[in-house]
Amino acid sequence: MTPSRNPSVRRPDAIRTLLAALVLTLAACGGGDSAEQAETAPPPPPPAPKEEVASESVADVMKRLGIDRRVKMDESERPGMGDVAADTRRLEAVLKFFDAMVKGDADRLRPMLSKADQETLELMLKDGQWAAATGGIDRVTLGCCAGSEQEGCVTLAVFTIGDRFDAQLWNLPDVEKVAFVAVAQPPGILEQLKGSKTEPRVKQWNDSLRAMSERAKQPDEKVELGQQDRSIGGEGGDGESAPGGSPSDTPDAPKGPGKRKPGGPSVPAPKGPGGPGGPAGPG
16 A cells, blocks of 8 residues: 655745745846846837928918918918917918908908907098008018017018008917907118018017117106297297107007008108018018
8 A cells, every 4th residue: 555645744845945936036037236127127119209290381371261462471481489280370360361451351350450459440441541551552571470478479561552661560469369469660660670581670670669668768858948948938839849759759550450540551661671672571
């Protein structure tokens, strides 16, 4: 008769063998130095490449929207604030806005204006300035750049009206809620704008406005004395403005729908501002 095997006889040896094997396995898998593990760990996979959104050319957008041929914009002067989709919407808004302006279409333009400029448009319609301001537009050359957070997309528009030139500056703070805001126009601004690129010319425009604002803050005792002398002596009543009070110290309102005070639809300007290429360089 074969003696029966007792499993408990070899259990201690089996347990020791199992534990030893487990220790060796743990040492091989994770018992080393953590710094060594970091060095030997495989690098993470590279991020998936961003899918590039192809931007539609200015010419294609103009064709798709049926923009008037008098509206001109160079490809290099389109809105470019980093988001291709949003920039395309900005481009569409700018083109539609000035398309309505050159066509004299107040009904289309009205909902794209800020509240203040809508009120100005109504005044211009009533007194006939709108028709006078838009009836003779031969061409408008546009250029866009990024402004401050409050300004959003800034558009410089240089109009050709017969043999004259006129300029406007408009801000589009929010592309999701299109409401263009007219920027005040410094007197003789076209003579002050240098170069042909929009961004530096917008800076020159804003610098001119700031300089005028600073001059307006300066005390001018001579003005008070001059006014007093004329009053006492009864002279100086020829209608001349006192120093510091001339119209040149007050920015003009933007011409066209941004105009906020009575006046002509446009002002004469030197021919070819910005160089021989025309009001804003070759279009």
